[in-house]
Amino acid sequence: MASCFGASIVIIGALFKIMHWPGASIALIGGLGTEAVLFCLFGIDIPHEEVDWTLAYPELAGMGHEEPETHNGLPVSQQLDKMLEEAKIGPDLIESLGAGMKTLSDSASKIGDISDAHSATSEYVSNVKSASASVSTLADTYKSAAKSMEDLANSNDAGYSIGESLNKVSKNLSALNATYELQLQGSKDHLDATNKFYDGLHDLMKNLHDSVEDTRKYRQEMSSLSGNLTALNTIYGNMLSAMNYNK
Template identity: 45%
Template sequence: MSKKKGGFVELLYKTIMPKVYGIGAAVVIIGALFKILHYEGADQMLFIGLTTEAVIFFLSAFEPPHQEPDWSKVYPELGEDYEAPATPTRISNKPAGASLTQQLDVSLEKAKIGPELLDSLGKGLTNLADSAKKMSNLSDAAVATNDYATNVKKASTQLLEMNKSYDTAIKAVSSMSEASKDAGEYHSQVQKVTKNLAALNSVYEMELKDADSHVKNMNKFYESLTGAMTGLSKVGDNTAKFTSELGKLTDNLTSLNKVYGSMLTAMKGGGQNA
């Protein structure tokens, strides 16, 4: 019973499991490929691949440890209790009469299989087992790939926004170029207005000079008029005095006329009496 069980375990882990390792690795790689390239059903494929990998590693946990063969049975000198003979025995190339060990030595020598090659074979098997155990890193790579895909999507979104901003900037630059053309026309109009203002300033300066001379003449006229008014005021005072004196003279003449009339009357009366 135990022999059958040992035979099944040997069949499972030495014949079936190496194929399962290869097929499972292929499924995991295909799932990661679907996820990286964003194919339809990528999540399902990645789930199947990682589940397959988990099952494989679960089964590999029960793999019996590798047992090194007892090479001392083939090479007695490899045994711990081996004592080398004084005279080394030569291996005969003749198969007749040779022991099984000697025949195996001859076969290994013809095939050029030495201890170094056997040691290298053992190291290769050990590295193969380590590589199978390190397949768990594929799950980490798939997760990292998922994060990378998310970052790529974010970067593409930011690039789209950047393109929109770039289009807006191009439109703004075009508007600025059109505005610069309008500004050039406006500048030419401003230059024309400036020239007209310069000419107007010249005319205005001439008018100011004429107005200044006119104001000076008016000031002189007002000074002369003020002098005339002063003279008239003085004449008015003299006229008042003249009128007063003329009134007095009139009064005197009236009195004199009265006296003269009285004298005439008296003279007329005296002549009649004579």
Template identity: 40%
Template sequence: MALIDVNSKRFKNFMAKLYGWGAAVVILGAMFKILHFPGADIMLIVGLTTEAVIFFFSAFEKPHEELDWTLVYPELAGMEDPDTEYNRTTGLTATQELDNMLADAKIDGALIDSLGEGLRNFGDAANKLNSTVEAAAATKEYGEQLSLASKNMESLNALYAVQLESSANHMEAQNALIGNLTSTINDSEKLSSEVTSLVSNIGKLNNVYGGMLSAMNINKN
């Protein structure tokens, strides 16, 4: 009679409880060590020892058996690995049938290479299309910049026209002022000439008056 009946329900219940108790002790030991609680070394030793005991008893457990699910689901009966499953009619595996189908469809290595080359060409065309799209975007941006520059040039032209008109008005005002100054100078020259003539006439009148006074004095004598 075996000392421990690993197939008994009692042993299975004991192992279930042992796993739970052992895990709790191991976690407590790790917590004490991580948080540096007093007695952390002892708790860690107890936890690891408990884990070793659990592994020791688990060695006596019966290996897990695969259940026969066909007893519950009969439709699963006869299912095997797809790579090794044989067709009951042709006697060929699924891989062999696939090879025959490819051969019947004339799909060989050359066709696959051609398909790969076509995909690569498609990728190259897509890259070129991306380049074209980027160039179109750059052209559009350049056009927008030209339009903005044109608007700025129009604004500068309008400002230049205003400045030019203002300069012309200023020039006309200067010309008018110069004309007025010239007229004033001419009038001053005329006034000076008339004053000179007046002084000359007064001098002549003084001479005449002086002569008359001299004549009157002579007659008195």
């Protein structure tokens, strides 16, 4: 009975070690130590002396040496051989069974490799978490890029409206230049200033098309520029009206 308790402690210690539970080393040491102590005790245990009770009780003579049980006049061993023969269980099948038991024993001896599998699984889970974080970062980057593209599309709409205003400005400037050539020969300086203004507008449009880094600021500048161009168109229109009126 004591050996059974010792074996159970050894099994529990091995279970702690295989599952990597806290205190596994202590549990395994305790189990194996208990088993070693029990084996030592069994080694020094004095064998129990069997007493021949037939000397005191002659009627017990022969009870411990019963004849082998027979069935239909055949010993049990012969009956077992006959059953194995009828079931077609021969030496080959028994040898195959022994090989299977050996394979099972080898598989059980490799249970210690579970710890390596556990480490590999932990590393795999860590890699999956890193990949998930990378995918989340990629999704955020994609959202930012989509927002920038949306702002850029809105800016392109504003740029189209400003382009129409610039076309009107160009027409007004052409008419104004023709009027200056006919009526104001001394307005060369003013015409040069107007040409510089037109060149500045051309450069501004070029810079706006080449730059996409600051979309929000771009839209604000376009809105302000549109207002200025509208006011400028009004001024030039009034000037043309006044000059034509003077004619």
